Amino acid sequence: MAKRWRKPDFWTFITLGIVVLFALFLVYPLLSLFINGFKDSSTGAFTLSNFTRFFEKKYYYQGLINSLMISCCVTVLAVLIGAPLAYFMTAYRVRGKNLIEILIIISMLSPPFIGAYSWILLSGRSGLITRLLEDWFGIVPPSIYGFDGILLVLTLKLFPFIYLYVSGALKKVDASLIEASESLGCSPVKKLFTVILPLVLPTLLAGSLLVFMNAMADFGTPMLIGEGFNVMPVMIYSEFISEVGGQANFSAAMATIMVIVTAVLFMGQKYVVTKKSFTMSSLRPIRPARMQGVTSIAVHAAIYAVVFLATLPQVTVIVTSFLATRGSRFLSSFSLQSYRTVFDSLWDAIANTYIMGLEAIALILMLGMFIAYISTRKKNVLTSFIDMITIFPYILPGSVLGITLLLAFNKQPLLLSGTVIIMIAAYVVRRLPYTLRSSAAILYQISPSLEEASISLGCSPVRTFFKVTAVMMLPGVLAGGILSWITVINELSASIILYTGSTKTMSVAIYAEVIKSSYGTAAAISSVLTLTTIISLLIFFKFTGSREVSA
Numbered sequence: 326m327a328k329r330w331r332k333p334d335f336w337t338f339i340t341l342g343i344v345v346l347f348a349l350f351l352v353y354p355l356l357s358l359f360i361n362g363f364k365d366s367s368t369g370a371f372t373l374s375n376f377t378r379f380f381e382k383k384y385y386y387q388g389l390i391n392s393l394m395i396s397c398c399v400t401v402l403a404v405l406i407g408a409p410l411a412y413f414m415t416a417y418r419v420r421g422k423n424l425i426e427i428l429i430i431i432s433m434l435s436p437p438f439i440g441a442y443s444w445i446l447l448s449g450r451s452g453l454i455t456r457l458l459e460d461w462f463g464i465v466p467p468s469i470y471g472f473d474g475i476l477l478v479l480t481l482k483l484f485p486f487i488y489l490y491v492s493g494a495l496k497k498v499d500a501s502l503i504e505a506s507e508s509l510g511c512s513p514v515k516k517l518f519t520v521i522l523p524l525v526l527p528t529l530l531a532g533s534l535l536v537f538m539n540a541m542a543d544f545g546t547p548m549l550i551g552e553g554f555n556v557m558p559v560m561i562y563s564e565f566i567s568e569v570g571g572q573a574n575f576s577a578a579m580a581t582i583m584v585i586v587t588a589v590l591f592m593g594q595k596y597v598v599t600k601k602s603f604t605m606s607s608l609r610p611i612r613p614a615r616m617q618g619v620t621s622i623a624v625h626a627a628i629y630a631v632v633f634l635a636t637l638p639q640v641t642v643i644v645t646s647f648l649a650t651r652g653s654r655f656l657s658s659f660s661l662q663s664y665r666t667v668f669d670s671l672w673d674a675i676a677n678t679y680i681m682g683l684e685a686i687a688l689i690l691m692l693g694m695f696i697a698y699i700s701t702r703k704k705n706v707l708t709s710f711i712d713m714i715t716i717f718p719y720i721l722p723g724s725v726l727g728i729t730l731l732l733a734f735n736k737q738p739l740l741l742s743g744t745v746i747i748m749i750a751a752y753v754v755r756r757l758p759y760t761l762r763s764s765a766a767i768l769y770q771i772s773p774s775l776e777e778a779s780i781s782l783g784c785s786p787v788r789t790f791f792k793v794t795a796v797m798m799l800p801g802v803l804a805g806g807i808l809s810w811i812t813v814i815n816e817l818s819a820s821i822i823l824y825t826g827s828t829k830t831m832s833v834a835i836y837a838e839v840i841k842s843s844y845g846t847a848a849a850i851s852s853v854l855t856l857t858t859i860i861s862l863l864i865f866f867k868f869t870g871s872r873e874v875s876a
């Protein structure tokens with residue numbers, strides 16, 4: 326007997342609507358990108374010439390090699406800094422631990438290009454540290470430009486991801502395992518490498534992938550201080566800008582290569598983590614021990630030095646924003662001149678950031694709740710597709726996403742280029758995973774029996790969701806939403822490709838001011854952005870009732 330047709334309910338329409346949105350703003354743009362990559366710019370015929378051109382000319386494929394090299398080096402350094410830092414902060418009592426963790430999180434959530442700009446002020450050709458060393462000691466410091474500068478900025482920006490991941494894993498390690506190893510005669514070093522490291526290795530690999538992806542995708546840092554050290558995001562942007570007016574086929578091919586490389590790396594890491602992953606139940610968490618003597622001094626000095634360097638960019642932009650300027654030079658007197666310039670001529674960029682950010686967050690919160698619910702409570706083929714497609718924002722660099730959206734929506738009947746809609750779509754697609762993860766995590770803690778009890782008392786399933794489930798999900802959803810908000814207002818790589826004069830954001834304005842050498846104005850608007858990030862982080866702590874951020 327054939328199955329009886331069931332009338333579509335509320336969740337069926339929600340699922341179909343979400344599928345349509347993802348198909349329109351993610352799947353269709355990606356297909357447009359791949360198709361354009363295989364087209365000849367003059368004839369429109371399908372060809373492999375764009376890919377052949379990339380691999381035949383060293384200038385282009387060297388950019389891919391450079392991206393992989395900088396990403397690998399940043400990942401290794403981030404692990405070497407973040408993992409020991411997490412271990413000492415968890416296993417030992419460190420003075421000022423709460424403040425240190427807040428400063429580490431702030432350094433992580435601020436955009437990397439502000440770090441690059443700050444290091445230009447400090448160690449550029451006329452930077453404060455540069456002049457100090459040359460005038461007082463006759464020492465010519467290493468250049469902040471090129472490979473070394475990019476490595477420094479991205480390492481200090483991204484090691485907090487390793488710190489947060491490893492700290493979270495160490496808090497789940499049962500102290501009885503460590504005590505057992507000690508009772509068997511394990512030395513502290515052997516205990517670290519044979520017991521603790523294998524336990525946190527899957528988490529360390531996951532954090533390493535996140536660092537690698539962020540380093541690979543970063544646009545602002547190499548654009549500001551690369552100076553001839555070409556990397557893929559900058560080259561894709563440059564080629565795309567030079568091809569504006571044409572069909573941008575070659576930049577589409579380059580973006581396709583980058584998507585394939587990041588996708589392969591992502592799938593490889595997921596496979597390794599799946600093979601090595603296991604569940605830990607920390608009945609007795611590690612209790613921080615007290616350090617004494619030279620060890621205590623050395624560890625505290627190392628921790629404070631790392632945190633100082635990580636937060637130095639934020640301190641630099643705030644201090645310099647209050648200095649008077651003459652052209653690109655800072656004077657020794659204090660002034661509000663830069664802030665007056667910002668609020669007179671760049672107020673639209675600030676307003677756009679807040680307005681578009683809030684509109685994007687409203688959509689992110691709604692989609693995050695709905696997707697989390699249907700993925701956990703209404704599993705079927707369509708929800709499995711949605712669950713799978715939400716992985717793609719992790720492997721899509723912002724500049725690539727910007728190009729995919731422009732290629733897809735630059736002609737009728739879906740002409741969205743230059744509009745607020747395309748900016749918001751980029752923010753939603755790129756930053757939805759933060760809210761989605763926190764929404765799903767809290768939903769797993771809510772028993773379905775609560776919903777069943779509400780329905781048995783005569784409440785409809787839809788009303789039950791909004792009056793019971795959604796209310797209980799709200800703390801987790803808002804916590805993820807605040808993190809999404811912080812990353813939205815700091816977004817540069819997608820915004821720099823999609824913006825027009827009427828949709829310029831603070832990140833784009835900072836980048837433009839740095840390029841023009843208007844360092845005072847750039848410092849002032851960077852301070853506004855940094856202050857917004859800090860206030861948002863404090864709100865996040867208030868909502869969650871903790872001082873921890875899940876990377």
